[in-house]
Amino acid sequence: MAPITSSETGNKNGSQKHPHYKPNYIPDHNYVRILDTTLRDGEQSPGAAMAPHQKLNIARQLAKLGVDVIEAGFPCSSKDDFAAVKMIAEEVGSNVDDDGYVPVIAGGARCNEKDIEIAWEAVKGAKRPRISTFIATSEIHMKHKLKKTKEEVLDVACRMVKFARSLGCDDVQFITEDAVRSEKEFLYQILGEVIKAGATTIDIPDTVGIAMPWEYEKLIADIKANTDGIENVVIAAHCHNDFGLAVANTIAGARAGARQLEVTMNGIGERAGNAALEEVVMALKCRGAAVFDGLYTSINTKHILKTSKMVEDYTNMHLQPHKALVGANAFVHESGIHQDGWLKHKATYEIIPPESIGLERSNEVGIVLGKLSGRQGLMKRLKELGYHLKENEIDSVFWKFKAVADKKKRVTDVDLRALVSNEVTQVESIWKLSDIQVTCGTLGLSTATVRLNNTIDGGIHVACSVGSGSIDSVFKAVNLIIKEAIKLVQYTLTTMIEGVDVVITTHVRICRMNDHASTHSLVEESIQPIFSGIGAGTDVVVSSVEAYIAAVNKMLDSKK
Numbered sequence: 158m159a160p161i162t163s164s165e166t167g168n169k170n171g172s173q174k175h176p177h178y179k180p181n182y183i184p185d186h187n188y189v190r191i192l193d194t195t196l197r198d199g200e201q202s203p204g205a206a207m208a209p210h211q212k213l214n215i216a217r218q219l220a221k222l223g224v225d226v227i228e229a230g231f232p233c234s235s236k237d238d239f240a241a242v243k244m245i246a247e248e249v250g251s252n253v254d255d256d257g258y259v260p261v262i263a264g265g266a267r268c269n270e271k272d273i274e275i276a277w278e279a280v281k282g283a284k285r286p287r288i289s290t291f292i293a294t295s296e297i298h299m300k301h302k303l304k305k306t307k308e309e310v311l312d313v314a315c316r317m318v319k320f321a322r323s324l325g326c327d328d329v330q331f332i333t334e335d336a337v338r339s340e341k342e343f344l345y346q347i348l349g350e351v352i353k354a355g356a357t358t359i360d361i362p363d364t365v366g367i368a369m370p371w372e373y374e375k376l377i378a379d380i381k382a383n384t385d386g387i388e389n390v391v392i393a394a395h396c397h398n399d400f401g402l403a404v405a406n407t408i409a410g411a412r413a414g415a416r417q418l419e420v421t422m423n424g425i426g427e428r429a430g431n432a433a434l435e436e437v438v439m440a441l442k443c444r445g446a447a448v449f450d451g452l453y454t455s456i457n458t459k460h461i462l463k464t465s466k467m468v469e470d471y472t473n474m475h476l477q478p479h480k481a482l483v484g485a486n487a488f489v490h491e492s493g494i495h496q497d498g499w500l501k502h503k504a505t506y507e508i509i510p511p512e513s514i515g516l517e518r519s520n521e522v523g524i525v526l527g528k529l530s531g532r533q534g535l536m537k538r539l540k541e542l543g544y545h546l547k548e549n550e551i552d553s554v555f556w557k558f559k560a561v562a563d564k565k566k567r568v569t570d571v572d573l574r575a576l577v578s579n580e581v582t583q584v585e586s587i588w589k590l591s592d593i594q595v596t597c598g599t600l601g602l603s604t605a606t607v608r609l610n611n612t613i614d615g616g617i618h619v620a621c622s623v624g625s626g627s628i629d630s631v632f633k634a635v636n637l638i639i640k641e642a643i644k645l646v647q648y649t650l651t652t653m654i655e656g657v658d659v660v661i662t663t664h665v666r667i668c669r670m671n672d673h674a675s676t677h678s679l680v681e682e683s684i685q686p687i688f689s690g691i692g693a694g695t696d697v698v699v700s701s702v703e704a705y706i707a708a709v710n711k712m713l714d715s716k717k
């Protein structure tokens with residue numbers, strides 16, 4: 158059969174149309190099914206348990222992604238999990254779209270009648286229900302965990318696959334747990350027998366995550382070459398990340414003929430996790446034609462980011478910033494050389510358009526201004542913010558920007574606006590912070606002592622005040638010195654944790670009390686001029702008072 162091209166099969170979402178579903182057969186040799194097991198293996202991550210309604214929400218999202226199979230849970234493990242799988246089967250697993258797509262809903266079961274019956278009860282409301290049953294085939298598991306001989310394992314495996322089929326389930330996945338450490342001859346034998354017994358997908362897991370990519374690739378190739386009836390089933394790859402090789406092993410399995418890849422969102426799962434859906438799918442999407450002889454999936458990748466965030470939220474499994482594709486830094490360019498290249502041509506440093514995983518790039522994302530940023534990145538951002546500076550102004554802003562960036566890892570738009578407005582308005586600082594001391598706690602009111610320098614007369618002024626908290630007492634002490642009635646309009650702070658250092662950025666907006674500078678003719682409301690200041694540092698009180706004094710200086714300057 159000639160390979161199907163995307164233009165022939167693209168659906169309205171721009172992703173590849175799913176081929177006709179038949180449990181044991183994929184009409185297009187290059188088509189790779191994606192089985193998502195976020196709700197089963199992913200939920201086995203320590204601390205990642207989810208409520209049934211959360212699992213249902215994730216399943217809905219997985220259907221938007223277009224995963225071929227949702228492994229929805231392990232129904233015999235708890236009443237909650239049974240309920241969740243049943244709900245998913247009846248709702249998400251019954252909702253056939255215009256293109257005929259509906260995900261297969263799979264429920265896990267050990268190789269015993271009770272587990273299999275419960276799994277079937279949970280999934281049978283789906284349009285395409287599947288039972289996934291597993292038994293260990295490695296010496297170490299059979300001897301120590303199952304306490305069964307090879308013959309016993311072989312016997313129970315075949316009986317249970319037949320039992321699952323006898324319930325009316327025509328889609329049975331059989332899993333040889335710990336396959337990578339199993340004797341190959343035994344694998345060929347047991348797989349051949351379960352295929353005869355009616356298995357439609359056979360899954361070859363690296364349960365303990367020990368394989369190297371070429372080993373796993375050879376294992377799949379050997380099974381393909383030596384197992385009777387293998388041409389009548391779909392081979393599945395299921396890899397764990399104990400050496401950080403889950404994705405590498407999974408795609409190596411695909412090279413050798415695995416056509417169902419088992420993955421989880423964000424790569425969560427037992428211990429170090431599973432292969433990450435987003436990494437496997439994007440590798441095939443971006444390199445499938447070039448280095449996988451045309452392998453492809455039907456995943457609508459635009460939903461990746463949203464799904465990732467949902468899973469992160471529900472499981473409380475937070476992503477490291479440099480997580481491939483979905484981490485906060487995955488599409489961020491920081492150094493000046495990289496930013497310059499990226500601005501000239503995105504592909505200089507970007508192999509995947511972020512839009513393809515659903516990341517709509519705002520100005521916030523593409524370039525982060527930090528201490529390694531160059532003039533090009535700064536100028537571009539200032540232009541986007543609407544500032545057209547003269548050459549000498551750019552120079553001055555650039556050096557101020559560098560000074561702020563040295564203190565602060567990331568310079569935000571608000572910081573930039575403050576820098577530029579200082580530059581444009583040339584504010585003279587009347588007051589400078591000299592020293593500050595604060596006591597706070599639960600015993601009484603906070604007290605602050607503040608010492609400011611007056612840069613005009615060179616005087617040193619000290620004042621003390623009490624307040625409802627440390628920030629309040631400091632601001633009041635400043636007010637006593639400058640002898641102005643000030644209204645605090647807004648106070649915000651953001652924190653950024655870099656290792657052990659917490660950088661606190663404070664933004665303060667103030668206005669004069671009873672200052673009617675102008676009146677809006679229509680609403681008769683007084684419009685107060687507002688002055689803002691920012692402070693950054695590792696101490697929240699010092700950062701706050703710096704921001705406050707910066708705003709005060711602007712306010713006093715405007716009087717002149």
Ligand code: MN
Pocket residue numbers: 198362364395397426427
């Ligand atoms: Mn697993």
